[in-house]
Amino acid sequence: MRHRGRGIACMWYPIGFTVAANPSAAVVKVNEDGSATVLTGTVETGQGALTVLGQIAAEELGIAADDVHLVSGDTDATPMDTGAIASRTTYVTGNAIQMAAAEAKKILFEVAAPMLGVRPEQLEARDRRIQVIGFPQKNLPIGEVAHHAQVVMGRPPLGSASYNPPTVAMDPETGQGKPFSTYVYAAQVAEVEVDDETGEVEVLRIVAAHDCGTPINPTLVEGQVEGGISMGVGLALQEEILFDAEGRQINPNLTNYIMPTSLDMPEVEVDIVKNYDPTGPFGAKGVGEPTSVPTAAAIANAIYDAVGVRIHSLPATSEKVLMALREKRAMQKQIPAE
Amino acid sequence: MEITIRVNGQERTASVPPETTLLTMLRANLGLTGAKLGCDVGDCGACSVLVDGEPVNACLMLAAQAAGRDVLTIEGLGDFQELSPLQEMFELFSSFQCGFCAPGMIISAKALLDKTPNPTAAEVREALSGNLCRCTGYTKIIDAVMEMASRGAAESERA
Numbered sequence: 501m502r503h504r505g506r507g508i509a510c511m512w513y514p515i516g517f518t519v520a521a522n523p524s525a526a527v528v529k530v531n532e533d534g535s536a537t538v539l540t541g542t543v544e545t546g547q548g549a550l551t552v553l554g555q556i557a558a559e560e561l562g563i564a565a566d567d568v569h570l571v572s573g574d575t576d577a578t579p580m581d582t583g584a585i586a587s588r589t590t591y592v593t594g595n596a597i598q599m600a601a602a603e604a605k606k607i608l609f610e611v612a613a614p615m616l617g618v619r620p621e622q623l624e625a626r627d628r629r630i631q632v633i634g635f636p637q638k639n640l641p642i643g644e645v646a647h648h649a650q651v652v653m654g655r656p657p658l659g660s661a662s663y664n665p666p667t668v669a670m671d672p673e674t675g676q677g678k679p680f681s682t683y684v685y686a687a688q689v690a691e692v693e694v695d696d697e698t699g700e701v702e703v704l705r706i707v708a709a710h711d712c713g714t715p716i717n718p719t720l721v722e723g724q725v726e727g728g729i730s731m732g733v734g735l736a737l738q739e740e741i742l743f744d745a746e747g748r749q750i751n752p753n754l755t756n757y758i759m760p761t762s763l764d765m766p767e768v769e770v771d772i773v774k775n776y777d778p779t780g781p782f783g784a785k786g787v788g789e790p791t792s793v794p795t796a797a798a799i800a801n802a803i804y805d806a807v808g809v810r811i812h813s814l815p816a817t818s819e820k821v822l823m824a825l826r827e828k829r830a831m832q833k834q835i836p837a838e
Numbered sequence: 839m840e841i842t843i844r845v846n847g848q849e850r851t852a853s854v855p856p857e858t859t860l861l862t863m864l865r866a867n868l869g870l871t872g873a874k875l876g877c878d879v880g881d882c883g884a885c886s887v888l889v890d891g892e893p894v895n896a897c898l899m900l901a902a903q904a905a906g907r908d909v910l911t912i913e914g915l916g917d918f919q920e921l922s923p924l925q926e927m928f929e930l931f932s933s934f935q936c937g938f939c940a941p942g943m944i945i946s947a948k949a950l951l952d953k954t955p956n957p958t959a960a961e962v963r964e965a966l967s968g969n970l971c972r973c974t975g976y977t978k979i980i981d982a983v984m985e986m987a988s989r990g991a992a993e994s995e996r997a
Contacts (some may be wrong), residue, residue, distance in 0.1 A: 502932045545936060545972075546934070546935030546937060546973055547934075547937030548933060558905060608969050615995070624844075651909075719932045721930065722977075722978075723932055723935060723974060723975075723978060724975075724976060726975035726976075726977040726978065727935065727972075727973045728975070729975050730974070730975035730976065731972075731975075753877065753878050753879065753881070754879075754881035754882055754970065755879065755881055759968075759970060759972070761966075761967045761968075761970060761976075762964075762967050762969075762971075762976040762979070763963050763964065763967045763968040765963075765975055765976045765977065765980075768975065768977050786912040795936075
């Protein structure tokens with residue numbers, strides 16, 4: 501008989517390294533055609549980092565994301581980056597890029613101010629223009645200002661900046677410190693069906709609510725959450741590296757190391773909890789690793805809700821669930837233990 | 839041995855050792871590197887191509903077995919200048935992340951939609967179950983195929 505159950509799990513997760521330095525740096529250059537070039541050491545691995553970082557630069561400069569050309573991942577040309585790790589790229593590299601873009605923008609404002617007959621602090625960058633706050637009809641195209649800055653004023657509109665999340669090492673006497681600059685939070689609910697004759701668990705649905713600060717690109721946030729959930733489902737039910745007595749892996753292939761396929765993936769609902777972190781670029785934090793943290797715990801709780809057994813080692817394979825069910829029945833003296 | 843295959847509508851010939859797989863011939867001899875070499879034992883689906891309209895793992899098929907037959911690879915669908923409607927749909931849904939599974943996934947989706955223009959979600963999941971993806975959780979891939987089907991554009995998806 502198949503039993504349905506639901507489980508919930510919550511988590512917090514830190515962004516960046518634990519106290520250790522993990523800086524990112526960036527160079528931003530505004531070009532005479534109104535486009536911008538960003539040099540960053542970070543690497544696009546498919547998560548959409550360069551899309552998000554381009555959006556951050558564009559937002560700061562008042563231009564379109566398509567106007568931003570990112571040069572990445574090659575330290576011949578770019579600053580070193582600590583890495584696309586620790587769920588840190590949007591927050592740490594994003595902060596560096598926003599700060600570098602703000603520097604370049606400051607030069608543009610100082611150059612544009614006398615051209616528009618106002619003070620630099622009266623200007624804003626929007627819609628590919630430098631315009632007077634409150635009087636948007638008084639404006640100059642950003643490319644024209646960049647050209648003027650370069651060839652008339654001799655002040656190329658460049659900015660460079662680095663960001664290292666502020667932390668405080670633990671005081672060994674008090675145990676107090678500030679290990680991370682910021683944290684994200686999430687809750688996931690799993691709905692499962694457990695077959696009490698085979699021990700097989702099917703995950704029907706996962707509902708995931710994630711706080712990532714401001715979602716710079718909600719579609720990419722969803723993609724990260726959905727991908728993290730598939731890894732969490734694998735961790736919960738399928739994936740296990742097996743070793744023989746000599747410590748050799750006996751399943752070093754995809755035939756025997758079973759990862760989720762499209763048939764194992766539950767229905768997923770993603771709820772992006774809108775939040776704002778004043779220390780992040782435009783309020784953003786991060787979303788990478790946290791997405792797979794609560795999934796397995798939610799599934800294990802759902803198994804307990806469905807059939808009343810606690811699985812304490814992952815993956816919760818059919819064999820393990822069936823053994824737990826048999827032990828439970830033996831305890832209840834319904835059927836003899838084998 | 840000399841093998842001639844009709845690849846993406848063109849007769850292509852290569853002289854290869856008899857044990858050469860279709861995937862090796864496509865990638866090494868014909869320069870078509872869209873189909874990927876993943877597991878090389880037929881588990882991951884990254885090497886998926888269509889042979890006479892049927893999806894196969896090109897790593898498991900000998901090139902000689904494909905001689906004289908019609909092979910469609912991802913290069914036969916579209917390119918950066920002009921994507922096919924199915925490829926555009928995957929782009930619209932931001933379906934892929936690292937992209938390694940993408941050529942095989944798109945080929946499997948095309949194989950399904952060519953035969954079953956209005957699949958159920960379960961049929962889509964079944965059709966894609968031979969293509970492993972580590973990044974995306976499949977969700978936006980399945981959504982894109984379902985949307986493609988609902989727009990009834992499968993018929994116009996001709997190589």
